[in-house]
Amino acid sequence: MIPFRSPHCLAFAALLLAAAPHRGWAQRTGGKIEDAEIEIVKERVNELPEATRNFDKIKVEAPAKQIQKPAYTYPDYRLPADLLNPSVRVLTIRQEELAPQTGNYVKGAIGNYGSLYGKAYLHNTRSTAGAYGLDFSHISSANGPVDKRNSGSSQTSLGLNGETYNGPVTIGGKLTFGRERYNFYGYNRETLRLPPEADSIKQTFTRVAAKVYVRNRAADAPFQFDLGIGYNFWKDRFAARENNIYATLRSGYALGEKGRVAINGDVSFISQKDSFGTVSRPFVQFTPAYEVTLNRLAVSIGATVGYTGDTVGTASQFNVYPAVRLGYTVAEDKFVIFGGLGGGLQRVTLYDLTTENPWLGSNQRVADTHRGPTLYFGFNSTPVRALELNAKVTLSNDRNLYFYNNAGYLAPGSLNNPLYRGDSTRFNLVYDRKATQLLNIHGEAIYNATEQFRIGFKADYNGYKVHSLAKAFHRPAFQSTLFASYNMYSKLLLGAELYTYSASYGTGFQYQPQLVAYREIIRPTDSVIDLNLRADYRILEKLSIFALGNNLLGRKYERFLNYPVKGFNVLAGVTYDF
Numbered sequence: 064m065i066p067f068r069s070p071h072c073l074a075f076a077a078l079l080l081a082a083a084p085h086r087g088w089a090q091r092t093g094g095k096i097e098d099a100e101i102e103i104v105k106e107r108v109n110e111l112p113e114a115t116r117n118f119d120k121i122k123v124e125a126p127a128k129q130i131q132k133p134a135y136t137y138p139d140y141r142l143p144a145d146l147l148n149p150s151v152r153v154l155t156i157r158q159e160e161l162a163p164q165t166g167n168y169v170k171g172a173i174g175n176y177g178s179l180y181g182k183a184y185l186h187n188t189r190s191t192a193g194a195y196g197l198d199f200s201h202i203s204s205a206n207g208p209v210d211k212r213n214s215g216s217s218q219t220s221l222g223l224n225g226e227t228y229n230g231p232v233t234i235g236g237k238l239t240f241g242r243e244r245y246n247f248y249g250y251n252r253e254t255l256r257l258p259p260e261a262d263s264i265k266q267t268f269t270r271v272a273a274k275v276y277v278r279n280r281a282a283d284a285p286f287q288f289d290l291g292i293g294y295n296f297w298k299d300r301f302a303a304r305e306n307n308i309y310a311t312l313r314s315g316y317a318l319g320e321k322g323r324v325a326i327n328g329d330v331s332f333i334s335q336k337d338s339f340g341t342v343s344r345p346f347v348q349f350t351p352a353y354e355v356t357l358n359r360l361a362v363s364i365g366a367t368v369g370y371t372g373d374t375v376g377t378a379s380q381f382n383v384y385p386a387v388r389l390g391y392t393v394a395e396d397k398f399v400i401f402g403g404l405g406g407g408l409q410r411v412t413l414y415d416l417t418t419e420n421p422w423l424g425s426n427q428r429v430a431d432t433h434r435g436p437t438l439y440f441g442f443n444s445t446p447v448r449a450l451e452l453n454a455k456v457t458l459s460n461d462r463n464l465y466f467y468n469n470a471g472y473l474a475p476g477s478l479n480n481p482l483y484r485g486d487s488t489r490f491n492l493v494y495d496r497k498a499t500q501l502l503n504i505h506g507e508a509i510y511n512a513t514e515q516f517r518i519g520f521k522a523d524y525n526g527y528k529v530h531s532l533a534k535a536f537h538r539p540a541f542q543s544t545l546f547a548s549y550n551m552y553s554k555l556l557l558g559a560e561l562y563t564y565s566a567s568y569g570t571g572f573q574y575q576p577q578l579v580a581y582r583e584i585i586r587p588t589d590s591v592i593d594l595n596l597r598a599d600y601r602i603l604e605k606l607s608i609f610a611l612g613n614n615l616l617g618r619k620y621e622r623f624l625n626y627p628v629k630g631f632n633v634l635a636g637v638t639y640d641f
Contacts, residue, residue: 172611172636177205177215180611180634195225207248208619208627210258214248220270231284234277241270245421247488249625254574264488268417271296288314297414301425304336305413315354323354325365331410337426345372346431348408350386361390367435369408375430376494378462382408384435400442406435411465416492420537420623424470424489433462441505450510457503464501466529467537468493469570469624487572488625493536495529502526518547533585534568537623541565556599564591569624589620599638610635 166188172180179201186196200220207214219242226235247264274293279286295307309331316324328349335342352365365386372380384406392399409432417423441455467490502525509519522543527535545561571586594615601607611634619627 166641168638168640170609170636170638172609172634174611174634175632176207176629178632178634179203180636191228193225193227196223198222198224204629204632207246208629209248209252212261213246213258213264215244215246215261217244219243228280231281232277232279234275236275237273239270239272241268241272243268243270243421247422247486249422249488249623251487251625265300266421267300268421269296269298270414272414285317286314287316288312290314295412295414297412297417299417299425302336302338303413303425304334306334307412307414308332312349321356325352325354325363326350329410333412335413335429339426343372344429344431346370346408346410350407352386359392361388361392363388363403367405367407371408371431373430373463375428376463376496378430378433382406382433382435384437396445398442398444398446400440402438402440404436404438406433406437406459408432409434416465420467420490422488422490422623422626423467424486424491427492429492430463430465430494432464434459434464436460449512450508452508454506455504457501457505459501459503461499461501463494464499465492465494466532466535467491467569467623469572471572490537490623493532496531499530499535500528515550516548520545537567537569537588539564539567539591554601558597560595562591562593562595564622566590571624586624588622588624589618591620591622592616592618593620605640607638607640608636609638 167185169183170181172178174180181199181201183197183199185198187194198221201218203215203217203219205215206212207216220239221241222237222239224235224237226233245266245268246261247266250259250264252258272293272295274291276289276291278289289312291311293309293311295305295309297305297307309329311330312326312328314326318324326349329346330348331344331346333344333346335344346369348367348369350365350367352363354361354363356362363386367382367384367386369382369384370380374380385404386407387405388401388403390399390401411429411431413423413427413429416427416429437457437459439455439457441453444452446452470486470489470491504524505522507519507521509517511517520543522541524541525538526540527538529535541564543563546559548556548558550556566587566589568585568587571584572581573584574581593613596612596615597609599607599609613632613634614628614630617631619630621627
């Protein structure tokens with residue numbers, strides 16, 4: 064049965080039902096149709112049952128709210144540790160480079176004093192498999208502050224490095240070759256008829272350093288380690304040689320969320336040769352410690368055990384020092400105070416000494432420094448996000464702490480003179496027969512407003528109390544560095560550095576005609592104020608020009624007695640990135 068869908072359909076169906084009976088009746092009456100009325104009723108109403116309606120709206124449950132902390136990045140801008148080294152060193156042209164905008168770059172420059180500068184940085188791009196690269200650097204000056212070529216210098220180095228990321232560990236290696244040339248130009252020009260030939264006062268150093276290392280990659284692993292094995296070779300133009308085979312270990316094992324055991328160790332064996340013969344210098348030192356964090360208090364308790372084969376002075380070869388450190392967090396990520404009691408042996412090598420003072424004489428007696436016991440305290444603070452303040456005070460008792468003193472005066476043709484003591488143009492290592500008391504006060508303030516601007520200041524005061532020595536020779540009491548850099552729209556990069564060193568002391572020799580002899584005189588060196596500026600301007604995407612200005616105040620100060628440095632000097636060159 065087909066249901067009706069509209070009133071018209073109902074009317075049509077009624078008409079059919081009404082017409083059918085009339086046709087049958089006409090047939091029975093002989094085909095005559097009588098008059099009749101047909102009535103169509105349209106008032107029929109189809110009633111449907113009431114549908115059930117649901118007036119309640121469908122509820123859709125809202126998703127649960129999740130609290131997600133926004134990710135903030137706080138870049139840690141720290142200057143290299145050697146930007147202000149408390150130990151004495153030679154001020155030369157700064158070679159710190161700006162981070163290149165691309166993976167590799169080469170640069171070259173020329174300057175006054177017949178200076179040439181070149182640098183190349185060739186490394187692979189970032190890779191999850193490993194890294195490798197080459198670094199080349201050269202800086203030379205044909206002339207210098209005294210008698211032109213007699214005070215020229217050059218430094219050249221080539222470094223290769225690579226590492227591979229093999230599962231949970233990183234394995235790598237480094238190999239560096241270096242050659243340096245200096246001249247002993249600290250002679251007394253007033254007593255010489257003619258300046259000496261440059262080749263007769265030449266000194267050269269050859270350096271080779273190789274190292275392989277392995278360390279774990281997982282920062283959350285309970286056992287953390289960094290093991291390195293290396294070899295350093297050094298020689299000068301004369302008979303001096305030094306071979307150093309060494310190993311270092313830095314490790315720690317987590318006992319839980321708050322406790323940790325750390326073991327650090329160093330082993331070194333040096334064979335030193337000069338015209339006096341060959342000397343062996345073994346060295347072993349390790350520091351086991353237990354570290355624990357108790358809420359805001361961090362405690363480390365251990366001991367440093369060391370042995371050195373040096374026999375210089377009266378210092379004991381075997382030493383044990385405490386290794387205790389306490390740190391308390393006053394404000395989380397804002398202010399931490401610390402203090403401790405420690406000490407240890409500090410390895411001293413000709414490889415390192417000649418980077419501080421290249422005019423060191425031959426046949427030196429090198430000894431490791433015994434630092435301790437040592438008391439220290441200080442604080443680390445970050446009062447606001449862009450500002451970092453640090454301070455530390457150290458009180459130490461040092462034995463075999465080395466100083467540089469002028470070797471003596473060489474009277475021409477008087478080798479049998481009882482006052483003949485060597486060559487005044489060179490320096491000897493001298494030691495206090497007793498312990499040297501040292502007070503070091505270090506402070507620094509670094510402000511990084513953004514990646515575009517940085518300014519900082521570092522300063523050290525070193526108070527030396529010597530006993531058998533007349534002065535703390537060539538160790539200045541005060542050192543400071545003021546530095547700043549500004550990046551303007553990634554187009555122009557400006558930098559400035561101001562170095563200051565207080566005067567130290569050396570030994571001069573004065574001729575006394577009445578005695579026909581020379582008398583030693585303690586002479587102060589010059590105080591150092593050295594201003595350096597640099598500018599890099601990017602003219603194309605891969606091409607930029609730069610200029611370096613060193614010692615812009617033009618002061619030919621003597622950081623080491625009898626050795627004035629170059630005055631105002633400038634380098635200008637080009638950098639190509641690729």
